[in-house]
Amino acid sequence: MHVLIVEDDEHILRLLDDTMQRAGHSTTLTTDPTVAEKLFTERPADAAVIDVLLPGMDGRELCRRLKMLLDVPVILLTALGEWDDKRSGFEHGADDYMTKPFIPDELLFRLQAVAKRYERTAQTIVQAGPLTLDLRDYRLNVDGETMHLPKREFELLYQLAAFPSRVFSRDELIENVWGLDFDGDDRTIDVHIKRLRSRIRHEQVVIRTVRGVGYALEVMT
Structure with a gap:
């Protein structure tokens, strides 16, 4: 993975560079946001780490x-820890947010986790038995009948349908659908699964509960 790092603190810039390089990732480094935009235009990166307070x-x-x-x-990255600041970052398209000081290896883990979610959603259409899920417009088709689900329900079903029969723990589903900063509890998953089961009543599709572990979507033949 090629990572663009934009940080005006030279110490943090080098620390992040070393962390990414040790993990096998290549980097482009700059302290200047205008230069960063130009570099990204010329050679798009696979991911980016950007300080909020840049000159x-x-x-x-x-x-x-x-x-x-x-x-x-x-x-x-920011020294600002208020929710309004974080919300502004998410509204500008950020996938995750870390407040300084931070643990470099945690940032690496978060970046790799987000990148994996991007890889999984690169495929926009998933087929699982009679279900066809189109991520482009959050449309679910069941045997020719179109349904529009709430965003989180769709993303949860999409995650399960992309890997039929695989058992996902509640923690995995929270990380993949709600993200690492989710501050609720795993009962949220149970509520959404119950809603999905009530919406999708098809003899070939079962969302199976694996007691003490999580859930799996089974396609019956």
């Missing part, structure tokens, strides 16, 4: 501009 351009604005060029995973 000349707010990191959230840079995130928004990069996302307009190419939708890649972006983690924002």
Whole structure:
């Protein structure tokens, strides 16, 4: 994975560079957001780590501009820990947010987790027996009948349908659908599964509960 790192603190910039390089990722480094946009235009990265408080351009604005060029995973870094600041970052397209000081290996883990979610959703259409899920418009087709599900329900079903028969733990589903910063509990998964079961009543499709573990979508033949 090629990572663009935009950070005006040289110490943090080098620390992030070393962390990414040790994990086998290549990097492009800059302290200047205008240069970062130019570099990204010339050679798009696979992901980006961007400081919010940059000279000349707010990191959230840079995130928004990069996302307009190419939708890649972006983690924002900031010394600001207030929810309003984080919300602004997410509204500008950030996938995750870390407050300084941070643990470099945790940032690496979060970036790789977000990148994996992007890889899984690169395929926009998933087929599982009579179910066809189209991620482009969150449309579910069941034996020719179209249904529109709430966003989280669709994403949860999409995750299960993309890997039929695989058992996902509640923690995995929370991470993959709600993200690492989800502050609820795993009962949220149970509620959404119950709703999906009530909406999708088809003899060939079963969302199976694996007691003490999680859930799996089974396609009966």
